Amino acid sequence: MAAIDDLTEGRGSEPLGEMAAESPAMPEVVFDVEELSVYYGEFQAIQDASLKVHENEITAFIGPSGCGKTTLLRCFNRMNDLIETARVTGSLRYHGVDLYDSKVDAVEVRRRIGMVFQKPNPFPKSIRANVAYGPRVAGLAKKGPVMDDIVENSLRKAALWDEVKDRLDDNALGLSGGQQQRLCIARAIATDPDVLLMDEPCSALDPIATTRIEELMHGLKDDYSIVVVTHNMQQAARVSDRTAFFSVDVNPDSDNRTGILVEYDSTQQIFSNPSDERTENYVTGRFG
Amino acid sequence: METPDSVRGSLSLAALAGSPRRVRKERLISRVMFCAALVSVVVSALIIYALFSEAWIFMRDVDWSSTWGELGWFPRRGIYDMPTLLVASLWTTLIAMIVAAPLGMGAAIYLSEYARPTHRAILKPILEILAGIPSVVLGFFALLWLAPNVVAHIGGEGGRGSMLTAGIGVGILTVPLVASISEDAMAAVPKSLREASAGLGARNAVTTVRVVLPAAVSGLVASLIVAVSRALGETMVVFMAGGAADAAIRTYSPYDGSLTMPSAMASLASGTDQVVGEGLTFQSLFFVGLVLFLLTLGLNLVGDRFVNRVREQY
Secondary structure, eight states: OOOGGGGSSSOOSSOGGGGOOOOSSSOOEEEEEEEEEEEETTEEEEEEEEEEEETTOEEEEEOSTTSSHHHHHHHHTTGGGGSTTEEEEEEEEETTEETTOTTOOHHHHHHHEEEEOSSOOOOSSBHHHHHHHHHHHHTSOOTTHHHHHHHHHHHHHTTOHHHHTTOTTSBGGGSOHHHHHHHHHHHHHTTOOSEEEEESTTTTSOHHHHHHHHHHHHHHTTTOEEEEEOSOHHHHHHHOSEEEEEEEEEOTTTOOEEEEEEEEEEHHHHHHSOSSHHHHHHHTTSOO | OOOHHHHHHOOOHHHHHOOHHHHHHHHHHHHHHHHHHHHHHHHHHHHHHHHHHHHHHHHHHSOGGGGSSSSEEEGGGTEEOHHHHHHHHHHHHHHHHHHHHHHHHHHHHIIIIIOOHHHHHHHHHHHHHHHHSOHHHHHHHIIIIIHHHTGGGGTSOSSSOOHHHHHHHHHHHHHHHHHHHHHHHHHTSOHHHHHHHHHTTOOHHHHIIIIIHHHTHHHHHHHHHHHHHHHHHOOHHHHHHSSOSSOEEOOOOTTSOOOOHHHHHHHHHOSTTOSOSSTTHHHHHHHHHHHHHHHHHHHHHHHHHHHHHHHHHO
16 A cells, blocks of 8 residues: 555655556555545535546546536545635545545645646647656656657657657647647656546547547556546447446525435446436436 | 517518617717827827927937036036936836836735735735825835835935935835736636646646746736836936936936936926026926937837737737
8 A cells, every 4th residue: 555655745766556456356446535525615516425446447427517527536636725715525545545634745646646637728838848847847857868758658658749749849739629638648647647537638629539539548548547527428438447427416495506426337337227317317318 | 669570570671770869879979989089199199299399409409419428417507418317217227127026026926826815805905005106105205214224224325315215116116017917917827727737746836937927928028118117207206215306417326316317307397496597408308208208118119019919829
């Protein structure tokens, strides 16, 4: 199990993900979420979610708007910390370490858990500088051959290398939307993370670019554990191993809308034989 | 009122023509507003005309050798040494920027990148109040507080004004200007870029230095240019705390008193004897004004271009 020291000051010597692989039957648990609730001020965004995310799998979060799936995703790399009023209760363990322990430094967490956002958000810098940003900030490498290798490998993994290898010093904003999103994936994996969080990574892309990203996710699964939030049920069915279905609970008194985790199972089970009626209604298109 | 049925039945031109009274009213309002806008254009043109016509008399009649290489600025005796004013303007502006750039940018970075909303809600109005303080009040503050408490400790004399005292005073005056324009520029940087940086494990300071400031750089430069322009044109603080009354000997030391371009103009136009002196004394005022006008106009044009570049980017 990972020691808490690895997540506090300074980067640990080895990635946490490699410490597992004891039980061959069930993949190692990366995130163990127990009764997690998130509040924004008085408003409760998600209530008592419990699930386990497994290593080298793609876990999809699906559900209607406002069901808290993005909120939960942003707990995994402590991104909700950036919101002043956000408050988290319950337990969220990452390789056994409580991510919300007061000693845990969110910055260390984010170096191990990369994130890809809804809209491609490359920095208005060169393609090379975008990929090099994370490693440079983490002190993994400076300019030179080491960094060049990181940049090339990251872009290759993100299936972007062949398209940009001749113009690494061009501004990243000159790329197409799909290319920008793959650049953001390359940027996220350049810090050699353990997990990739993807928040509706294809919602701003056309179908062809979406297909490319989905293919890419299949390939990345061998190296990373991926959690993906998606509005697109077909996408969840196509790419994920496990699926969590979230729904919205409307409090009749206060009209507050709180997200709840309805069902979590293998993707096949969720789409072919869901145990909860609400899940069935959603995946068959009767609501949402 | 026509019923919906009849509208659907047969559409006539009259039905779409609108009320003639309202159309007339709208036209009238448009004209009144146009006149209001026109007045400011006309006044600007008049100012430029007055400036140029008097300055032209000076430039035509003056003995140009009296404007360069003289002892100092003694307009009432026909000695118009421009370098005296230029050096003083340069010094006060430079000192003002040394004060305003770090304080203004620092305040902007704090407000935009660090401050909790509660702190921001307190600090921002205070900065705005500072921006609204009349410069004559700041002139007193510079003379009575800055001179003995600050300038006296960094090599100057506490008992009287100097370019250093005036420069610090002008610097304080321009802090809110730098802070507000810089903060606007930083606020224009999309939140998604900050999230991208944070998501890659960057601390707040790294995000600020590597992502926000580079993305906002044209706005930051613009804030400095606008502040320089404001400092060059600032009159009252320099007039009061600059350590010279109506004439000045050319000096290169910021510890001495001197006259900047605007304070020379102000001193010439004040006092009981108004502008009395050699033949061209009155016109010299306009000549200095013209030089100042052209300088600040140039700076503002450059500053505007930078500001527009910020707007185009995001």
